[in-house]
Amino acid sequence: MKADKRLIVAIDVHSMDKVQQLVETLGDSVNYYKVGMELFYSVGSQVITYLRAQGKDVFLDLKLHDIPNTVGQGLATLTGLGVSMLNVHASGGPAMMKAGAEAVRKKADEMGIERPKLIAVTVLTSINSAEWSALGYDLDLSKQVVHLAKLAQQAGLDGVVASPQEAEAIRAICGDEFVIVTPGIRPSGAAINDQSRIATPAGALKNGAHQLVIGRPITAAENPRQAVQAILEEMRDKA
Ligand code: C5P
Secondary structure, three states: OOOOOOEEEEOOOOOHHHHHHHHHHHHHHOOEEEEEHHHHHHHOOHHHHHHHHOOOEEEEEEEEOOOHHHHHHHHHHHHOOOOOEEEEEHHHOHHHHHHHHHHHHHHHHHHOOOOOEEEEEOOOOOOOHHHHHHOOOOOOHHHHHHHHHHHHHHOOOOEEEOOHHHHHHHHHHHOOOOEEEEOOEOOOOOOOOOOOOOEOHHHHHHOOOOEEEEOHHHHOOOOHHHHHHHHHHHHHOOO
């Protein structure tokens, strides 16, 4: 089955050997990979060079969260790596998000490359309502997610990372063009691990997700390629 741009596979491993093994196993069934801090801090930018050389798109998920100038400078450097998508925490605030979006735009223009999408993390999908109250926030978790998504849109970001359960509410407020990327995807029967607000691949797309980030249900499967095929089939029904 052909690769589907809506599937982003999270490679949460620590070595280039493991990356290459996974990318070779999945072959042309996957064209889009997510590199997170676990992998990037272990092997550095060589993983991006490798994936780009294989013709793969990369979502570099480093979830930046710092003062506006620092985030802007950091994102400009990451833009130079030739990735397709980057992200920041929306809770860093509107000024930080604006500085980030501006820095990415400027760097991509200078280099004459396609501008990577910049999206915001609203609330991590591992946060459940007990964790949420432990943090001391008053506003309802799902209302906060939508509020942060709106702030991100106003700051000029392309979209958000959000739980599949909040995708519908975000889509209703932010419109169809605003990109919604959802982790926390578990095909039926798969282990939940540490995720809380989960949905199946078809359920997330039905709720309005544009792209799905899926890690362990594929990378820890006995047969990762078969796991991808099953997920792609489920997604195809929701094309
Ligand atoms: O293995 P699993 O499918 O749970 O992987 C989900 C991936 O998405 C992980 O790399 C995780 O860091 C990332 N992610 C997440 N929740 C967010 C943002 C990113 O689970 N809000």
